[in-house]
Amino acid sequence: MTFLIFIYSDSIADTSRGLFIGKELTKLNHKVKFAGGENEYKNLITKEGYYYYSLPEMPLELARKLSKEGVVFTYKILTEFVKSELEILEKESPDVCISSFRLSSYVSTRIAKIPLISIGYYYWYKEFYSTIKPFIYNKKYFPKSCKDNPQNIDQLGFNAYVFARLLKSNGFKEFTTFDRILRTDLNIILDLPGLFPRLENCDWPSDIYIAGPFIWEPSFNNHDEIEYEIIKFKKDQKLIAISFGSTGNKRDLEIILKNRLPNQYKIIVYGRNVSKIQNEKNSENCKFIDMIPGSILAKHTDIIICHGGIGTIYQYLENGVPIIGIPWDYEQYFNITGCVENGVGILVENNIMKKNIEIILKSMLFKSSYQNNAKRISCEFKTYHNPFKNVSELIHLRYLNNKAD
Numbered sequence: 001m002t003f004l005i006f007i008y009s010d011s012i013a014d015t016s017r018g019l020f021i022g023k024e025l026t027k028l029n030h031k032v033k034f035a036g037g038e039n040e041y042k043n044l045i046t047k048e049g050y051y052y053y054s055l056p057e058m059p060l061e062l063a064r065k066l067s068k069e070g071v072v073f074t075y076k077i078l079t080e081f082v083k084s085e086l087e088i089l090e091k092e093s094p095d096v097c098i099s100s101f102r103l104s105s106y107v108s109t110r111i112a113k114i115p116l117i118s119i120g121y122y123y124w125y126k127e128f129y130s131t132i133k134p135f136i137y138n139k140k141y142f143p144k145s146c147k148d149n150p151q152n153i154d155q156l157g158f159n160a161y162v163f164a165r166l167l168k169s170n171g172f173k174e175f176t177t178f179d180r181i182l183r184t185d186l187n188i189i190l191d192l193p194g195l196f197p198r199l200e201n202c203d204w205p206s207d208i209y210i211a212g213p214f215i216w217e218p219s220f221n222n223h224d225e226i227e228y229e230i231i232k233f234k235k236d237q238k239l240i241a242i243s244f245g246s247t248g249n250k251r252d253l254e255i256i257l258k259n260r261l262p263n264q265y266k267i268i269v270y271g272r273n274v275s276k277i278q279n280e281k282n283s284e285n286c287k288f289i290d291m292i293p294g295s296i297l298a299k300h301t302d303i304i305i306c307h308g309g310i311g312t313i314y315q316y317l318e319n320g321v322p323i324i325g326i327p328w329d330y331e332q333y334f335n336i337t338g339c340v341e342n343g344v345g346i347l348v349e350n351n352i353m354k355k356n357i358e359i360i361l362k363s364m365l366f367k368s369s370y371q372n373n374a375k376r377i378s379c380e381f382k383t384y385h386n387p388f389k390n391v392s393e394l395i396h397l398r399y400l401n402n403k404a405d
Contacts, residue, residue, distance in 0.1 A: 001399060002031045004094040006085070006102035009036035010060045012044075012245070012272075013311045016216040017119050017190060018100035019045050024392030035088055036102060053088050056081055067329065070143030070157040072103065078162050082108045089114060096399050106181050107163060111170045117395060118184040122191055122199065123334055126152045126179055131202040134334075138349055141333040152179040156330060183207070186398065188391055190214035192314065194380045195338040211391045212384025213314040220293050227296045233287060234266050234300055238365060241301040241316075242269045243294075245309040265361070268297060295319070303364055305357070308332030317344065320378040322370040324348060324360060343373035 003025055007018040015036070022032040022045075034045050037057025046052050058066075058077065066072055073081070081104035089097075089112040098117045099105040109116040122128045129151050136156075139146050143157025150156050160178045167175045175181045185207060192213040193200050204210065220226060230239075244253045253274070267286040274288050294312070298304070298319035306312045308325040313335055316323060323345035325336030339345025346360055364370050 001095040002092070003033070003096050003098060004088070004092055005032060005034050005098045005100065006105040007034060007036035007045075008101040008103075009039055009041050009057060010063075011101065012041055013214070013216070013309060014101040014119075015041040015044055017214060018098065019048065019050075020216065020388040021098060021100075021119070021391055021395075022050065023048065024388045025395065028392060028396045030396070033092065033094075035085065055084050055088075064329070067158075068143060070145055070159050071162060072158060073162050075162045075165065078104055078107070078166055082111070082166065085109075086112060096395070098395075103163075103182075106184070107166055110167065110172055110175070115399070116184045118182065118187045120182060120187050120189055121331065122189060122196070123156070123331065124153055124178075124182045125187070125208060127202055127204060127208070128199070129155075132196060132198055134337075140349075141327055142330045152177070153182065154178050186395070190387055190391075191310065192317075192377075192380060192384070194377060195313075195335070195342070197341060209391070209394060212387035213318070213381060214311065214387065215295075215314050215318060216311060223293060223296060226293060227300075230268070230297060230300050233268070237264070237266045238302045239266045239268065239300055240303050240305060240361065241297055241321075242267060242305045243271045243312050244307045245271055245312055268292070268301075270294075270297070303361060308336040310335050313339065314381075317374060317377050318381045320371070320375040322364050322374045324357075324364065342377055343369055344377055345370075 003022070005018045005022050008014040018034065022034065025032050033051045033053065035053035035055050036042060038054045039057065042052055042054075058073075066074070085105055085108035089108060094114060096115045096117060097105060097109045098119065099109075100119045105116065106118070134150065136142060136146055136148055136150065145159075146157035147155040154160060154177045158178050160176065160181055163178070163181050164176045167181070187208045189208060189210050190213065191210065193210055242253065253269070253271075263285060265285065268289065269286060270289040270292045272290070274290060294315040298316045298321055301316065301319070301321050303324060304312065304316040304321050305324045305326070308327040309332060313323060317339075323336070323339050325332065325339060325345055326348045327333040327336050333347075336345055336347045340347050346364060348357075348360065
């Protein structure tokens with residue numbers, strides 16, 4: 001079978017989700033190609049030898065601005081994206097498509113009448129809301145029209161009008177909400193059920209498959225050397241890792257480094273282009289690294305300060321490390337509230353200039369419940385072995401049988 005995988009290539013997590021599923025499908029002798037934006041993360045795919053179609057991509061800052069307004073896309077941009085995708089779909093005629101957060105593909109694949117597998121998130125689906133029953137008491141992370149007690153993703157404040165308009169113009173009148181648009185025949189969630197304890201009692205329907213936590217890191221050949229350097233740097237002190245990933249708010253990171261970085265701890269700051277950040281005051285205690293194996297760093301870390309991206313959270317929870325979360329958007333907010341509910345994290349949701357990070361660090365370091373709960377959560381990761389392989393085998397069996405029929 002042939003697969004075309006659409007990715008949101010400005011996010012390392014969304015890019016690597018698609019890549020790892022593609023690699024497992026290749027092992028099952030399927031033909032796989034990719035399509036996404038033209039930026040640095042596409043190299044993760046092309047260096048593996050896959051063919052990559054370049055598509056227009058939403059710049060991250062514009063995507064954030066539109067997300068805050070709840071519109072996601074303008075009609076002009078969505079039309080442009082869908083048109084470019086339809087050209088590729090017509091040329092390739094894949095048997096099945098997979099989307100890793102490239103939302104325009106939920107329109108183009110329906111117009112092209114090609115099955116779409118969705119790599120989604122808990123908060124996309126109504127079952128999440130009916131089970132969790134979230135109450136949004138601080139709406140600064142959400143679009144302006146967010147409801148206090150949202151029942152679905154649309155009530156988070158996201159307006160599906162632009163998507164519905166384009167779908168309707170192509171004969172699809174039934175898709176009027178994101179709750180409906182983002183739901184396909186098969187919906188994959190690469191998450192840990194235990195992140196939200198109440199979700200363990202959720203009765204998920206057959207079209208949703210919880211594959212387990214997604215953990216990824218760049219490949220390095222010198223793991224032993226890197227670990228030795230971390231141990232030598234840490235010595236006998238507490239080590240705090242700080243990462244705002246590929247999509248975090250770098251302004252928050254700079255404020256922490258400039259104003260609230262405690263001197264008595266060793267600090268390793270890593271992420272996209274952080275080596276460009278200078279902080280002379282804490283230079284002896286702090287290292288700035290663009291790329292580092294998170295699995296190795298997490299083994300020697302006492303606390304991680306992060307924006308709440310799910311990739312970072314899972315990497316550290318797997319190693320039993322408590323989390324201080326400073327979210328930027330609704331997804332990160334949900335992730336960190338899950339950590340808080342589990343007793344493994346603290347959510348810093350006010351302006352961090354007014355928060356004393358050092359007091360929060362001391363509270364977490366000397367309160368054993370955070371470490372104990374983090375170790376408890378880490379045991380749950382052993383339940384899930386190679387979620388990408390499991391997903392690919394599910395896809396293989398389901399769609400190969402459908403094709404045979």
